[in-house]
Amino acid sequence: MEPSTLERINGLPDGVWRPCPRCAALLHRDRLARALHTCPECGHHLPLGADDRIALLVDPDSFVEHDADLAAADPLEFTDRMPYPQRLERARAKTGRADGAVLGLATIGGHRVALVVLDFAFLGGSMGSAVGEKVARAAETALDHGVPLVAVSASGGARMQEGVLSLLQMAKTAAAIRLLRDAGVPYLSVLTDPVYGGVAASFASLGDVIVAEEGTRAGFAGPRVIEQTIRQPLPAGFQTARFLHEHGHVDLVVRRAELPGVLARLIGFCAAAGTAAGPVPVAGPRSSRTPGPRPSRTPGHEDRPERSVDAWTAVRRARAADRPTVRQHLDRIFDDFVELHGDRWERDDSAIVGGLARLDGSPVVVVGTAKGRDTRENVANNFGMPHPAGYRKVMRLFELAQRWGVPVVTLVDTPGAYPGLAAEEGNQSGAIAETLALAAGLRTPVVAVITGEGGSGGALALAVADRLLIQENGVFSVISPEGCAAILFGDAGQAPVAARALRLRAEDLGRLGVVDEILPEPPGDPERAAGLVAEAVSRLLGQLAGVPVEELLAARYRRLRGYGVLARDGGTARDGGGTIRDGGGTIRDGGGTGSPAAEPWREGAHV
Structure with a gap:
């Protein structure tokens, strides 16, 4: 019987021979190097x-x-x-x-x-x-x-x-x-x-x-x-x-x-x-590339009584079925809303709602992600997960605001961009990337509000702004707690533990310098909560209205360049000041089964 590849290499010096992952041909280190780490037998690129x-x-x-x-x-x-x-x-x-x-x-x-x-x-x-x-x-x-x-x-x-x-x-x-x-x-x-x-x-x-x-x-x-x-x-x-x-x-x-x-x-x-x-x-912007000051939290927020909740409780509140939808926010915050439809390329994505409106009498372009009040509405809106056509619709509305010289307000409440076959065929990555690039250089003021769930890059596409606000029961994260737990533990049931480690609550985001203001949500009073959003957005747009465009763009670029915490040779943190030292929040009780934590990248699992 022909010996297996593993049997053939057993006992040989470690690292000298390796099997091709595709055809299992036995490859010598030197021959592989000469072939630019491409299998000479089947052409597989290692x-x-x-x-x-x-x-x-x-x-x-x-x-x-x-x-x-x-x-x-x-x-x-x-x-x-x-x-x-x-x-x-x-x-x-x-x-x-x-x-x-x-x-x-x-x-x-x-x-x-x-x-x-x-x-x-x-x-x-x-x-x-x-x-x-x-x-x-x-x-x-x-x-x-x-x-x-x-x-x-x-x-x-x-x-x-x-x-x-x-x-x-x-x-x-x-x-x-x-x-x-x-x-x-x-x-x-x-x-x-x-x-x-x-x-x-x-x-x-x-x-x-x-x-x-x-x-x-x-x-x-x-x-x-x-x-x-x-x-x-x-x-x-x-x-x-x-x-x-x-x-x-x-x-x-x-x-x-x-x-x-x-x-x-x-x-x-x-x-x-x-x-x-x-x-x-x-x-x-190029003349002001040095990272600027970190965004501050809500004025006076430190004086309010602390109402901390567990991170998983915060996630459940952000996802609550009775949480106001974008259309309810539009009714409560803005006047004279005229909805615009379509991306002018493929179709109209109902997971994105946007159009023309007035805030305190002044014109704005408003864009938001749309969940539903019930199962039927959620299905119709794809549970608030936009397709590429949705992000092209966002770009169309952003460009309209720029041409007309009116500010942009975005309302963010989405688990993330849609991850399906049709979305990949339509270049979901490219659509999000182009939206980020457009927003970074948009020549008009932008204020974004996270009103519920801010999930991954699909939410970030609407959160690049001159000022970023979050309602106190909102969350914003690189990945869902379930996704984090599934990748790191092989067990989505560890989501509550992962939520604590991800620092995704509004108060965490304030300490990290990610959001500018945390907006209170009076219990049982969505009308008042919407009024507080309207007051904050109107105030910030008034402040930004008098800023020359080039200064606005320079400050926005400084803001984006300032995000992150760095170290030299693994030393102390610098350039951000957002490090949290209050303990807790780390995954210390997790078990779970599955592949080692490094393996998800090996198979292209994404965040």
Whole structure:
């Protein structure tokens, strides 16, 4: 009988031989390296570390690394199966890197570029504060030097252990890419296996040209998440590079050996076109890139009696069936509402409600996510989970407000963007990413209010604003507690424990500097609660109305750049001041069964 691959390699020096994951061919380390970690037998593309990726793409000896010591802190004191700092130390020991991205300047085909590469070996390439900061700095470096930006992504999504601060890196990176667009600086995005969640729905989907390496899987929600969430069977080849190309999500699909030449040709074209010939003078936000002050909490909030509730109780309150819907808020907060329909491309998504209205007599464009008052209405609104058409509808209304010179008010109450097959075919990641980029540079004031559940990137798309408010029974999180528990414990029943660790309550968000004001909700009086929302929004719009547009954009960019807590070489936290030291909230009593915590990224589980 022919011995198995494992039997053949048993007893051989560790790391010298390995089986191909696809065809099980026995591959020698040296032969695999010569083949660029592509199986010579079947062509399967094996993972490539950040250092090998950089060596593959850039001209020899041209890469100069920047900010190598930029590292994550532990703003939530998060513990699942092990404390987050211990998980970080293991990743640092494994990769020799301070965190999961490498940033620097190099040349490709003789032309200078700014380069940022995510390292999947570091916690699945997940994007926390340090990775988001490096992507933003890479964009700003490209802007400063007037050279193209090349970003190479390999990621399972946002990093759960940093909670909502990791979610906000989506807005930060989209805002930085928006600066490149405004200045005409080219941006090339390279997708390598896999790219999911918050990375897919932010900078990775915003390239002027998007190139996918053969064998890459990418999308907003991973197949396992879709199957577990909505029980929808998925076709063969779903979310592969070829699937993305067939549905118009990427420009090119190339084999690894061809990738350096393709990038060199694209960058050469940029140089010939004169689109990146030197430092780019840009007014406004670029002159104010230093992270500004953290957002403050509600004026006088510290003087109110503390009414803390358990995090899981907060989640249940935010999801309560009798919580006011967006249409009820529209009736109570605004006057003369005229609803507008459709994305002018595909259809009208009823999970998004928006149109023209008046607030204290002044015109505004208002946009919100729509749940329902009963099962019938929830089904009609897809339970408040927008499709890509919904986010295109949001963009259409944002652009209308910009053209007409009126402010925008958004009302956020959604478990997140819809994770189904049709949404992936319609490029859910790209729709959310484009909404984030548009909101970051919208030339009119924006005030957002989380009125219930703020779930993941689907909620963040409507929460990029000059001022972000939350009702005191609202929540805002990088992932649902059930999703967090399922990934880290293999047991969604641990959701109450995960909720405490995610720091998703209004008061947590206030301490983290994520929200500007926490709006009281008098018990049993939704009319008064709506009145408090109206008063706060009207007051803030009045304050923002007199701010010149360029100052408004500069302050909004500073705000987005300021989100996150960083450390140097795993040292003390800096640049944010949002660290919580009040104890509690960590997952210390969890058990659960299932795969190790690192494995969800291995299969593309997203956040």
